[in-house]
Amino acid sequence: xxxxxxxxxxxxxxxxxxxxxxxxxxxxxxxxxxxxxxxxxxxxxxxxxxxxxxxxxxxxxxxxxxxxxxxxxxxxxxxxxxxxxxxxxxxxxxxxxxxxxxxxxxxxxxxxxxxxxxxxxxxxxxxxxxxxxxxxxxxxxxxxxxxxxxxxxxxxxxxxxxxxxxxxxxxxxxxxxxxxxxxxxxxxxxxxxxxxxxxxxxxxxxxxxxxxxxxxxxxxxxxxxxxxxxxxxxxxxxxxxxxxxxxxxxxxxxxxxxxxxxxxxxxxxxxxxxxxxxxxxxxxxxxxxxxxxxxxxxxxxxxxxxxxxxxxxxxxxxxxxxxxxxxxxxxxxxxxxxxxxxxxxxxxx
Numbered sequence: 001x002x003x004x005x006x007x008x009x010x011x012x013x014x015x016x017x018x019x020x021x022x023x024x025x026x027x028x029x030x031x032x033x034x035x036x037x038x039x040x041x042x043x044x045x046x047x048x049x050x051x052x053x054x055x056x057x058x059x060x061x062x063x064x065x066x067x068x069x070x071x072x073x074x075x076x077x078x079x080x081x082x083x084x085x086x087x088x089x090x091x092x093x094x095x096x097x098x099x100x101x102x103x104x105x106x107x108x109x110x111x112x113x114x115x116x117x118x119x120x121x122x123x124x125x126x127x128x129x130x131x132x133x134x135x136x137x138x139x140x141x142x143x144x145x146x147x148x149x150x151x152x153x154x155x156x157x158x159x160x161x162x163x164x165x166x167x168x169x170x171x172x173x174x175x176x177x178x179x180x181x182x183x184x185x186x187x188x189x190x191x192x193x194x195x196x197x198x199x200x201x202x203x204x205x206x207x208x209x210x211x212x213x214x215x216x217x218x219x220x221x222x223x224x225x226x227x228x229x230x231x232x233x234x235x236x237x238x239x240x241x242x243x244x245x246x247x248x249x250x251x252x253x254x255x256x257x258x259x260x261x262x263x264x265x266x267x268x269x270x271x272x273x274x275x276x277x278x279x280x281x282x283x284x285x286x287x288x289x290x291x292x293x294x295x296x297x298x299x300x301x302x303x304x305x306x307x308x309x310x311x312x313x314x315x316x317x318x319x320x321x322x323x324x325x326x327x328x329x330x331x332x333x334x335x336x337x338x339x340x341x342x343x344x345x346x347x348x349x
Contacts, residue, residue, distance in 0.1 A: 046117035046275045055270050059243045064271055068108065069188070069230040072101040087192040087258060088238040088249055096197045097231070103204050104229040109184065112164070112272075118142050120273035122265045123159055124280035125150045129295040134279055135160040141277070145269055147261050148172035151296050152180045158295065159280070167232065167265050170199040170218035177224050188230045190237070190264060200229065232268070240267040 052064055070090070074080040075098045082089035090097055112118065120143040123129075138144055138160030146152070146166045152159060163185045168175075169192055177187060189200055195213035202209050209220045240259035241247040244267065247257050259267070262281060269276045284291040284301065292298045 044119070044275065046119050048117045048274050050274050051270050051276055052274075059239070066235045066271070067106070067233055068236075068268065068272060069106040070097065070101060070233055071106045072098070075101060082234075084234070084238065084249055086194060086196075087190070087234060088241065089234050093191075093194045093197060096194060096201070100197050100201050100204075100231065103201070103226050104231060105227055106230060109164075109186075112143060115142055117275070118273040119275045119277075120145065120269045121277045121279060122262070122269050122281075123147070123150070124262050124278065124282075125294045125296070126280040126282050127284060127292050127295050128282060129155075129158050129280040132158050132279075134158060138162065138279065143269070143273060145265050147265055149175040150294070151175065155296060165230075167261055167268075169261075170196050171214055171216040172261075173219050173222060177222075177228065185228060186230050187224060187228045188232050190232050190261065191234070192258070204229065232264075236264060236267045236271065240264050 075090075075094055079094065080090075082091040082094075085091045086093055119141050121138055121141040122145045123138060125147055135155075135157045139162045141162075143164045144160060144162045146163050148166075148168050149172050150159070152161060152163065161182075163181045165186045165188050166177075166181060167188045167190050169190045177185065181187070189196065191197060193213070195210060198210045199214075199218055201207065203219075203222045203224070204226045211217065211220075237259060238249065240263050241257075242249065244263065245257075245259060247259075251257060266276070266278065280295065283293060289300055289302050292300055
């Protein structure tokens with residue numbers, strides 16, 4: 001009788017020990033997943049078409065047949081009708097766009113096209129990248145997408161040195177492509193207005209520079225190879241606005257709600273890639289007014305609001321439980337964080 005009780009007690013102790021070990025390991029795994037963007041010594045398994053399947057469930061009638069970049073043939077031989085004006089379409093800007101497409105390109109590098117499964121990372125500009133030592137991990141992805149004028153030189157240890165694509169618009173083109181990017185980096189113009197086409201045409205064709213029509217003066221001299229320039233298909237702006245943020249496509253002139261470059265880049269990545277990770281997204285805690293927003297400059301939430309003359313709206317969103325900036329968006333935290341349903345959200349602390 002004593003022997004049976006002893007065995008029962010030992011069995012119970014063994015069971016408790018197993019549960020404690022499992023709980024400890026699971027907590028550690030969750031901690032690593034939530035707060036670290038691990039250095040991938042071995043490539044993470046990539047399932048072909050995984051992102052497309054998830055996006056289709058969320059977006060409904062969604063097709064990856066849309067070209068990523070606008071092509072000359074769609075505006076030269078056959079007029080491609082567009083229901084919307086910029087930034088959601090090209091209605092009314094076709095002639096100007098035609099001239100720009102004649103001096104730029106639209107191809108995707110063969111090194112990316114031939115990949116059976118594309119692993120991509122969208123690198124944000126958030127302060128959390130500073131001293132993160134994520135550079136090595138970022139460089140291991142097939143496609144690295146960067147935003148606007150975020151520098152690489154001098155920050156390679158934290159943000160990597162590889163840049164497959166950089167999304168920009170005229171006002172954010174204050175960077176030197178020959179210093180901050182690779183020789184084969186695609187510089188992807190996000191056109192918000194017709195003047196953006198005027199600007200890139202004047203730069204590439206060395207015409208009279210355009211000085212008016214911008215909220216911030218874009219570069220008047222920009223040393224760039226025209227073969228690196230691509231024009232992003234406004235389709236992605238439409239998808240980000242309509243499906244993710246639920247913004248109306250037709251808005252009053254004074255209301256200019258539109259997706260941020262970061263959300264647009266993630267939308268593009270979900271279209272191009274099979275596996276999508278993000279790094280460097282999220283704003284500082286709203287109570288921390290002294291922490292800078294970006295990893296490369298000392299601009300705080302307070303100073304940015306003062307600079308742009310408006311209140312910066314922040315909302316506690318699902319993205320890694322961090323403050324998600326809602327500048328130029330509907331301000332709906334549920335929709336701002338909806339992309340977590342369709343990407344593997346590896347955001348570092």
